[in-house]
Amino acid sequence: MAPPLTPRPLSNMLLMSLVPVASWFVVRPLLNPVPPLPALWASVGFSIFAFIAALYLIPALGPTFVKANLKGKDLLKVYCDPIPESQGLICASIYILLLILFIPFPFSTSIASLSGGGSKIEGLLGAASLHHELSVYLSSLLSLLMATLLGFLDDVFDIRWRHKLPIPLIAAIPLLMVYYAEGGNTHVVVPIPLRPFLGLLVNLGPLYYLYMSLLSTFTTNSINILAGINGSEVSQALIIAISVIVNDLLYLPWPFDFRIPMHLLGNQIEVEVGGAWHAGMAYGSSELVGRHLFSLYFMLPLVGVCLGFMYHNWYPARAFPGDTLCYVTGMAFSVVGIQAHFSKTLLLFFIPQIFNFLLSCPQLFGIVPCPRHRVPRFVSDTNLLHPSKTVFGKRPPTRLASLILRIFATLGLTELTVDPANGVVLEATNLTILNFLLLRLGPMNEKKLVQVLICTQIVGSVLAFVIRYGLAGLVYDGDRR
Numbered sequence: 178m179a180p181p182l183t184p185r186p187l188s189n190m191l192l193m194s195l196v197p198v199a200s201w202f203v204v205r206p207l208l209n210p211v212p213p214l215p216a217l218w219a220s221v222g223f224s225i226f227a228f229i230a231a232l233y234l235i236p237a238l239g240p241t242f243v244k245a246n247l248k249g250k251d252l253l254k255v256y257c258d259p260i261p262e263s264q265g266l267i268c269a270s271i272y273i274l275l276l277i278l279f280i281p282f283p284f285s286t287s288i289a290s291l292s293g294g295g296s297k298i299e300g301l302l303g304a305a306s307l308h309h310e311l312s313v314y315l316s317s318l319l320s321l322l323m324a325t326l327l328g329f330l331d332d333v334f335d336i337r338w339r340h341k342l343p344i345p346l347i348a349a350i351p352l353l354m355v356y357y358a359e360g361g362n363t364h365v366v367v368p369i370p371l372r373p374f375l376g377l378l379v380n381l382g383p384l385y386y387l388y389m390s391l392l393s394t395f396t397t398n399s400i401n402i403l404a405g406i407n408g409s410e411v412s413q414a415l416i417i418a419i420s421v422i423v424n425d426l427l428y429l430p431w432p433f434d435f436r437i438p439m440h441l442l443g444n445q446i447e448v449e450v451g452g453a454w455h456a457g458m459a460y461g462s463s464e465l466v467g468r469h470l471f472s473l474y475f476m477l478p479l480v481g482v483c484l485g486f487m488y489h490n491w492y493p494a495r496a497f498p499g500d501t502l503c504y505v506t507g508m509a510f511s512v513v514g515i516q517a518h519f520s521k522t523l524l525l526f527f528i529p530q531i532f533n534f535l536l537s538c539p540q541l542f543g544i545v546p547c548p549r550h551r552v553p554r555f556v557s558d559t560n561l562l563h564p565s566k567t568v569f570g571k572r573p574p575t576r577l578a579s580l581i582l583r584i585f586a587t588l589g590l591t592e593l594t595v596d597p598a599n600g601v602v603l604e605a606t607n608l609t610i611l612n613f614l615l616l617r618l619g620p621m622n623e624k625k626l627v628q629v630l631i632c633t634q635i636v637g638s639v640l641a642f643v644i645r646y647g648l649a650g651l652v653y654d655g656d657r658r
Contacts, residue, residue, distance in 0.1 A: 320512060345394045413529075544577055
């Protein structure tokens with residue numbers, strides 16, 4: 178019999194070393210000489226605090242969740258130890274609380290005016306814009322709070338997929354209402370091939386709000402759909418958040434200047450980063466710098482929380498995130514994509530999730546039977562995972578289902594079991610990226626599968642940067658601000 182699971186060890190030395198570092202980053206903007214972008218320093222400090230809090234509170238509060246019957250069994254293990262569920266509630270609480278405590282740093286006039294002689298800090302918005310930016314920030318927090326509440330309700334009541342798909346629309350309402358009240362931009366830049374017909378800009382009007390609503394629905398549910406193995410949800414969120422941070426850093430003012438040779442990818446425009454007046458790739462636009470600073474304020478603490486939780490959710494998991502973590506992280510990505518106006522770039526970081534969603538559509542929309550759990554099949558004798566299957570049983574698939582499955586099988590996306598007598602499809606591997614990876618790469622243990630998933634997400638992010646700053650020059654001209 179396997180020994181019972183115990184919490185992973187935590188070092189007091191780590192706590193004693195990180196708390197002073199985090200405190201220094203938070204206090205540094207209040208000391209002279211004030212550094213450039215002082216609120217960013219504070220955000221780094223709060224991010225370290227987020228990591229510490231998640232790292233130490235998850236094992237401390239886990240038994241409380243188990244006593245409240247918020248527990249689950251790991252379906253891909255031989256042991257039956259109860260594992261705390263809905264730990265995303267702890268992560269979301271830490272994340273939102275620290276975002277609230279951070280408010281004075283970017284939005285207080287007393288802190289914003291600390292610039293060593295009163296000169297304007299490069300790339301920062303002036304004090305006249307603080308109230309506008311604060312209203313946008315608070316509406317984003319309200320959407321995150323609603324996402325947390327709805328995610329926890331989903332964990333408690335175990336809402337079916339057909340009902341949970343539109344739930345993120347409710348959490349996005351504060352975001353959209355404030356965006357409308359503040360006169361948010363609804364124009365989009367038209368790709369070069371379509372400009373002779375549509376012009377340079379097109380005002381989408383209400384369609385833009387529909388697009389933003391669908392974006393929040395996708396970012397939330399796409400992470401939730403790609404789940405089922407230890408570390409899968411949090412690793413997705415972590416890599417996407419890091420990718421967004423890297424993208425944001427390209428637009429900040431740096432004291433040095435260098436060029437990225439994008440002509441090697443066929444782009445006629447060089448990417449120039451840094452320089453006293455370039456403000457990174459913002460090319461002197463304080464508005465662009467402000468947008469990406471706003472994004473960093475949300476992404477840095479998210480990385481801290483995800484790193485802390487990942488330590489306990491890594492194989493073999495001592496804590497499960499539940500739907501709450503998926504809702505909050507997905508809504509955080511929607512917030513920065515919408516408010517910082519780089520939703521197209523954000524979607525590029527979701528390439529694996531887009532692939533998984535498109536692959537899952539026949540099951541999500543009821544064309545192909547969708548079992549309650551589509552996780553891979555665990556074979557205890559070998560400790561390996563195999564692709565799980567959906568069985569048609571006595572009810573044969575419809576013509577549409579058969580056509581889709583045979584096309585997917587031809588493309589190598591699924592494997593079919595066919596009745597040799599009449600050619601009717603009897604079984605098909607479940608349509609998820611996890612089963613697809615097992616189908617193409619062969620059976621593997623759970624730890625290796627999540628590592629392959631992480632590598633897939635990283636490759637997707639690299640491809641996203643190549644498309645955004647290389648191939649995008651083929652359909653968009655200028656610096657694409």
